[in-house]
Amino acid sequence: MAGEIVNTLISLIKSMCVVVVVAYLMTRSKFYREILNKKLTFDNLTCLIMACGLFSIYGTLSGINIVGAYANIRDLGPAIAGLVGGPVAGLGAALIGAIHRYSLGGVTALPCALSTIIAGLAAGAIYKLKKGEFIGVQGAVLFAFFIESLHMGLTLLLGRPYDQALIVVKQVALPMILANTLGMSIFAFIIVNLIKERTTEAEKEMIESELKVAREIQMSIVPKMFPPFPDRTEFDIYAILEPAKEVGGDFYDFFFLDDDHLCLTIGDVSGKGVPASLFMAVTKTLIKAEASRASEPDQILSIVNDKLCLDNDSGMFVTVFLGVLNVRSGVFNYSNGGHNPPYFVRSGGDVEPLPKTEGIALGVMEEIPYGRNTIKIRTGDTLLLYTDGVTEAADKDYKLFDEERLEEVLRHAGSDEPKNLGLHLLDEIRKFANGAEQSDDITILALKYLLESRDMSMQVKNDLSEIESICRNVEEFGETHQIPPDVIFNLNLSLEEIFVNIVSYGYEDKNEHFVKISMSLVDDELIVEVEDDGRQFNPLEMPEPDLEQTLEERAVGGLGIHLVRNLMDELDYKRTDGRNILIMKKKINQTG
Amino acid sequence: MQITENKRGAVTVLELDGRLDTVTSADLNKKIMSLLSNGEKYFVLDLARLTYVSSAGLRVLLMGAKKSAGAGGRMVLANLRDMVQEVFDIAGFTNIFSIYTSQDEAISSF
Incomplete structure (x- = not known):
């Protein structure tokens, strides 16, 4: 008796294994996916x-x-067909098995x-009742239980001769109910699993399409034509x-405010x-609207900030x-609301x-004061x-690209055309990241100034004989740009004084050094720069002579x-x- | 720069033509020093054709004036052009030099 039970159990397990395999294969098939999507066609049915x-x-x-x-699981197939595919499928599979x-x-x-x-x-009726939704593991198991019970009942009702039918039922009722409910639970479990998987996938797709929308918004707004x-x-x-993903x-953004003024802006939203x-x-829209009202950069940021703060529920x-x-x-006039300061790469x-x-960043608080600064950009x-x-692009070890690397790239490629510079920088970032996922948007905006502005620049040796050459260049510059002769006079004089100081006191060695003198005319202001590599000397720290002294006393x-102090309007020194x-x-335009 | 030397009685007149800058001021200094060592002590510097002066030039003039005064004499200036005049003003030299508007006037001041 025990041996028989063991054999029965083994056969049962073997059958269940077949059930698992069949269930798995069936549910992973293409036709089943369509059925799951309630797309019932002749083919997949x-x-x-x-x-x-x-x-x-x-x-x-x-x-x-x-x-x-014979205890068997014949009813399982049609039951599954009906539960997942409706009455037509249930009947079709049932007829095959029944006949x-x-x-x-x-x-x-x-x-x-x-x-x-x-x-x-x-099973098909249940499908219709549930409007195509799968009944679930518990429901399927209960269904299987009732169907097999019904099966036993029918056997007693219709089996001839009756007493033989009774014997059969006594023998097989328990194992059949057991096997069918077990088989059904396996099937149902695998189906429910698949459904869960599909739901998760659908949710993921929805998130991805939301991100796609965000990206489309972003890309459609920024100027892309070059x-x-x-x-x-x-x-x-x-x-x-x-x-980023x-x-x-x-x-x-960049746009012209008028014929001569180009507005450049860049930003990064938290979130x-x-x-x-x-x-x-x-x-971006607020900035463009405000900028068109011809205000200064700091005013633009201030007004946009206040407006952003107004309806900022999202924080x-x-x-x-x-x-x-x-x-x-x-x-170049600029103002900065908490953003990474742009780099200025000189042609040298x-x-x-x-x-x-x-x-600070915009949208945090109203009435924030914004500063402004001006620099001169040259050819x-x-x-x-x-x-x-x-700068925060990271590699797989979470090391950051950082300002140092950015500056290195700019040092080497800073004089390239903006397009080459931008693409080169992006390439360097990608190479650095070496496959690590991009966690934040990467934005690069490069502008190279090409206009030969009203500039002059010269390098002279640290020798007094160069004064003549300096003078000639200054006079030529003055003529080209119609600078009044008294200004030329003052300029020559100032340059001579500065230059003589450098030559006389700037170097301890007897070597040749170069002094760079450059000047430019900007909006009726003459800006002159003298650069040398001598020892630290700030002429502005020299004491004023005492002009009240008598001839004998005067040093x-x-x-x-x-x-120089008196002939020039402004003097600035830095080391x-x-x-x-x-x-x-x-x-x-002032006189003299 | 050209230096034209003339003697008018006891007064040595030096007419400067061109720029008195760091380089050329050395020449002027040499000239004045040699005249002083020859005993000259009354100087008129006519700057009618002087187009430019820098602090080096001012220094030479200052030293020349001090030395002349030290020898019992004087150094005066004449005919400063506008820009040169301005430099003198800024340097405060108009306080320590006598400046005349003609060579004759300068000479007769002695």
Whole structure:
């Protein structure tokens, strides 16, 4: 007896394994996916009917012999077909299984065939009731239980002779109910699993399409056509925006305020996804609208900030850098709301971040004061605006690209055309990241100033004999730009005084050194720069001579700087990288 | 720069033509020093054709004036052009030099 039970169990387990395999294969098939999507076509229904019908036949053939009667899982196939595919599928599979069984004959031929058909139809009815939704594991198992109970009942009702039918039922009722409910639970579990998987996939797709929308918003708003102003030869401009997978809300923009003034702006919204891109769109639009009202960069940021704060329920904020370039003169006015200071790459190769100005990100609080600064951009200089997607690009060890690497790239490629510079920088970032996922938008905006502005620049040796050459160049510059002779006089005098100081006191060695003198005329102001690599010397610190002294008392020295102070309007000194830089300014339309 | 030397009685007149800058001021200095060592002590510097002066030139003039005064003499200037005049003003030299508007006037001041 025990041996028989063991054999029965083993056969049962084998059958269940077949069930698992069949269930798995069936549910992973293409036709089943369509059925799951409630797309019932002739083709996939046929597949379902065939599969479940054949499985039903298998159920009959693989029946476990229990004292002459066969416990089997014939009803399972049609039941599955009906539950997932509706009454047509259920009936179709059932007919296949039922006809095959009936053709085998025997005491229980009729009740078995009948209950198989009932299984298929009842399952189909449930499908219709649930409007195509799968009944679930519990429901399926209960259904299987009832169908098999019904099967046993039918056998007693219809089986002839009755007493033989009774014997069969006594033998097989328990194992059949057990096997069918077990088999059904396996099937149902696998189906439910698949459904869950599909739901998760659908949710993922929805999120991805939302991100796609965000990216589309972002990309459609920023200017993408290059060159944007083909007829403007004063500068060359190029921009790149590489959105991260989770869109980060970067933006950039450039537009002319009038014929001579180009507005440049770049920003980064806190947050990701559609909310960030919408906030970015609002910010960009506000900036453009305000800038058109011909205000200064700091005023633009201030007004846009107040407006952003007004209806900012989301609590998002945005860092913004905004500057206005006078393309005629190279004067660049800018203001910064908490954004990475752009880099200024001089044509000589010096790389420096723009001096900081007062102000924080926009959208945080109203009435924030914003500062403003002005620099002069010369021929061949480049401005590089960027967002922290550049400096915070990370590799797989979470090392950051950082300002140092950015500056290195700018030092080497800073004089390239903006497009080459931008693409090269992006390439360097990608190489650095080495496959690590991009976590933030990368935005790069490069502008190179091409206009040969009213400039002059010369390098002279540290020798007094060079004074003549300096003088000649100054006079030539003055003639070219119609600078009044008294200004030329003062300029020559000031340059001589400064130059003589450098030559006489700047060097301890007897070597040849070069002094760079450059000047430019900007909006009726003459700006002169003298740069040398001598020892630190700030002429502004020289004491003033006492002009009240008598002839006898007067010291012989100290006059040179005094003259320069009085002849020039403004003097500035700084020491950078081992060089003295003196800047002198003089307005021209004043008399002398 | 050209230096034209003339003697008018006890007064040495030096007419400067051109620029008095760091380089050329050395020449002027040499000239004045040699005249002083020859005993000359009354000087008129006619700057009618002087187009430019820098602090080096001012220094030479200052030293020349001090030395002349020290020897019991004087150094005066004449005919300063506008820009040169301005430089003198800024340097405060108009306080310590006598400046005349003609060579004759300058000479007769002695």
